[in-house]
Amino acid sequence: MSPQDIIRTSIYSLTANRLRAALALLGIVLGVCSVITLMSIGRGSTDRITELIQGLGSNLLTVIPSGEPLTLADVESLRDPLYTPSIKAVAPEIGTFGVIHINNNTTQASITGVTPEYLNVRNLDMATGTFIGAPHVESRAEIVVLGAQVSEDLFGNQDPTGAEVRINGRQFRVVGVLAAQSGFGSLDSQALIPITTAYYRLSGQRIPGGDISVDQISVQARDVELVDQAIEEIETVLRLSHRITEADDFTVFNQQEILDTFDEANQTLVVFLGAVAGISLLVGGIGIMNIMLVSVTERTREIGIRQAMGAKRRDIVAQFVTEAVFLTFGGGIIGVIVGISLATAIDGRFLIGTEWSTRVTSDIPIIALIVSIAVGLFFGIYPAVRAARLNPIEALRYE
Amino acid sequence: MRSTSNPDQPVIRIRDVTKIYEMGAGTIQVRALDGVSIDIHDGEYVAIMGVSGSGKSTLMNIIGCLDVPSEGTYHIDGQAVEAMSNDRLADIRSRKVGFVFQTHNLLPRLTALANVELPMMYGHWPNRRDRAENALTLVGLGDRTHHRPTELSGGQQQRVGIARALVKEPSVLLADEPTGNLDTSNTAEILNIISDLNHENGITVIVVTHERDVAARADRVITLSDGQVISDEIRVSPARGGNVRGLPRTPLRGTKGVKPTQPNFAENDSPLPPKPSPPPSRGRLSGGPR
Numbered sequence A: 001m002s003p004q005d006i007i008r009t010s011i012y013s014l015t016a017n018r019l020r021a022a023l024a025l026l027g028i029v030l031g032v033c034s035v036i037t038l039m040s041i042g043r044g045s046t047d048r049i050t051e052l053i054q055g056l057g058s059n060l061l062t063v064i065p066s067g068e069p070l071t072l073a074d075v076e077s078l079r080d081p082l083y084t085p086s087i088k089a090v091a092p093e094i095g096t097f098g099v100i101h102i103n104n105n106t107t108q109a110s111i112t113g114v115t116p117e118y119l120n121v122r123n124l125d126m127a128t129g130t131f132i133g134a135p136h137v138e139s140r141a142e143i144v145v146l147g148a149q150v151s152e153d154l155f156g157n158q159d160p161t162g163a164e165v166r167i168n169g170r171q172f173r174v175v176g177v178l179a180a181q182s183g184f185g186s187l188d189s190q191a192l193i194p195i196t197t198a199y200y201r202l203s204g205q206r207i208p209g210g211d212i213s214v215d216q217i218s219v220q221a222r223d224v225e226l227v228d229q230a231i232e233e234i235e236t237v238l239r240l241s242h243r244i245t246e247a248d249d250f251t252v253f254n255q256q257e258i259l260d261t262f263d264e265a266n267q268t269l270v271v272f273l274g275a276v277a278g279i280s281l282l283v284g285g286i287g288i289m290n291i292m293l294v295s296v297t298e299r300t301r302e303i304g305i306r307q308a309m310g311a312k313r314r315d316i317v318a319q320f321v322t323e324a325v326f327l328t329f330g331g332g333i334i335g336v337i338v339g340i341s342l343a344t345a346i347d348g349r350f351l352i353g354t355e356w357s358t359r360v361t362s363d364i365p366i367i368a369l370i371v372s373i374a375v376g377l378f379f380g381i382y383p384a385v386r387a388a389r390l391n392p393i394e395a396l397r398y399e
Numbered sequence B: 001m002r003s004t005s006n007p008d009q010p011v012i013r014i015r016d017v018t019k020i021y022e023m024g025a026g027t028i029q030v031r032a033l034d035g036v037s038i039d040i041h042d043g044e045y046v047a048i049m050g051v052s053g054s055g056k057s058t059l060m061n062i063i064g065c066l067d068v069p070s071e072g073t074y075h076i077d078g079q080a081v082e083a084m085s086n087d088r089l090a091d092i093r094s095r096k097v098g099f100v101f102q103t104h105n106l107l108p109r110l111t112a113l114a115n116v117e118l119p120m121m122y123g124h125w126p127n128r129r130d131r132a133e134n135a136l137t138l139v140g141l142g143d144r145t146h147h148r149p150t151e152l153s154g155g156q157q158q159r160v161g162i163a164r165a166l167v168k169e170p171s172v173l174l175a176d177e178p179t180g181n182l183d184t185s186n187t188a189e190i191l192n193i194i195s196d197l198n199h200e201n202g203i204t205v206i207v208v209t210h211e212r213d214v215a216a217r218a219d220r221v222i223t224l225s226d227g228q229v230i231s232d233e234i235r236v237s238p239a240r241g242g243n244v245r246g247l248p249r250t251p252l253r254g255t256k257g258v259k260p261t262q263p264n265f266a267e268n269d270s271p272l273p274p275k276p277s278p279p280p281s282r283g284r285l286s287g288g289p290r
Helices: A003-056 A072-079 A134-138 A148-155 A195-202 A224-241 A255-298 A300-308 A313-346 A363-388 A392-397 B056-063 B086-096 B112-122 B128-138 B154-166 B184-201 B280-285
Strands: A060-065 A087-102 A105-114 A126-129 A143-146 A164-167 A170-178 A190-194 A216-221 A250-254 B012-023 B028-040 B045-049 B071-076 B097-100 B172-176 B205-209 B220-225 B228-234
Touching: A003 A255, A003 A313, A003 A363, A060 A224, A060 A255, A072 A087, A072 A216, A072 A224, A087 A148, A087 A195, A087 A224, A105 A148, A105 A195, A134 A195, A143 A148, A148 A170, A190 A195, A216 A224, A224 A250, A250 A255, A255 A300, A255 A313, A255 A363, A300 A313, A300 A392, A300 B086, A300 B112, A313 A363, A313 B086, B012 B056, B028 B056, B028 B071, B028 B228, B045 B056, B056 B071, B056 B172, B056 B205, B086 B097, B086 B112, B097 B154, B112 B128, B112 B154, B128 B154, B154 B172, B154 B184, B172 B184, B184 B205
Parallel strands: A105 A190, A143 A170, B045 B205, B045 B220, B097 B172, B172 B205
Antiparallel strands: A060 A216, A060 A250, A087 A105, A087 A164, A087 A216, A126 A170, A143 A190, A164 A170, B012 B028, B012 B071, B220 B228
């Protein structure tokens, strides 16, 4: 039999019972559709985590105290390029909480005391105005840079630069607004002020010796490859300056490590979702096999006629396997179309309390189609071989 | 054009064929055929008779290469069938045997034309459509090529079945109770077509039947009983001038250079296009192992 004959014969057989063919097809459609949708969701969330890593700066390290406070003196030691050649910038911060208000508008915000380095270390962009400068830190200036959400809450769409706001009763001048961010660790609902202002004007705590204590220090390594070296340098410097002989009184967090953990958890989820979707494809395949077995029994006499007309075993096998592959491939194509539409439709939408992000890459439909053909081959072979093994004499006698 | 170089070599050569069916996990053996030997030559019109259970269906299955003998030898066109694989048997069926069934066994959703094309599909024949149209014309259905079996009468369906059997120019046309499901007038029509194919086109015909009227059309009647040949009589019909075998007749194939003298149900000059070049396997076994 030529390939055209096989295809024509298979189409002839499939059109004999359209409803049954359509129902068998539906199983594959659902399977392929769920594989595509779930894999796109997986890709989308992986993308978002990658975005976050890049947003936070992949060479970012965080030092927090765990015992003795960290101080601006520690920050200065860390900035010494002689001891810390792998460190590009060091940005200390003091976190506090405050109520900001202007006229009748009031909003609550995290107030963070920072230095000028903070802008680059945390990869921030300004929407309007300027960031906190060194003179501001020097003079304990009462100026503030607002997060996007805070600015919108207080000023709506107006540019607040130059406006006066009150933070915990003290008057601050707005010098700039941060560009809106998204996702994890967003600064949208924060307000940034000079670290000295935060320490002397808003924070109540004092440490002996007149130094300024800080809540955490963000350290930017010169390069992603130098992150491990930077960690060692931080540990060496702080152990020396704190005269530590036993346990460290500080902890260094590697931002990359944290996000790697997130990413790993996400990958596990994607694999799990893919497996669930794969099972539904498997169930679809079993449905195909079931239909093909019924079809072989029903068409016993037809098979006998074909055998009497000179059909070889491989002709019969080819006919039935082609039918099964037609079903799964057709189902695969419809499933790809529906799945891509679905994945595109839910992208960026809030559903069931979550913001979905999906990304359809070209490999997903190709894989899905190859798998659907493979399912047809796998589940079509057995019924086809059964058909080909029929005894022509008995098959011709079959009623 | 037959693969036999010797014109006296029979188309069908059955020697001491026994067919044993094992039933009940081998405990009971049924001898459906018991030492049958028959030669059938090119151009013969043979009826195989017998009551049900006489073994005539088993014999027909073996002649049609649907089954192989348990013992003995069977040659069709000089090729030994008894040791063939399933695929070789299928190949022989596709080229040498034209089946006509009691229930016409057409595929219901294919047109008459597509049904006639079916055996050529498995034999990789060229010009299938033209051949199928010619074959349908030969059985008088040239104007019904695009009808489906359900749109045809019982006699017409059986004629499609005959066209399907003869389209590949088989060595033998094997008809199993071809009129079993037909009324008297359709029976006569079908038997006339079969007789004409034999007389006019020289096709070897074997009809398996239990009806004396049907068998009466044949030149030779073989009667089976309990798996054995109990009579084999050659009848000389007056119309055939007493010559049973090797009689001058109009060949089916145009390659013999003689046109049908009286195409009583065919309007085309050349009923069937020339046979394609024989498959390579054919030459290897030609002449027979004996």
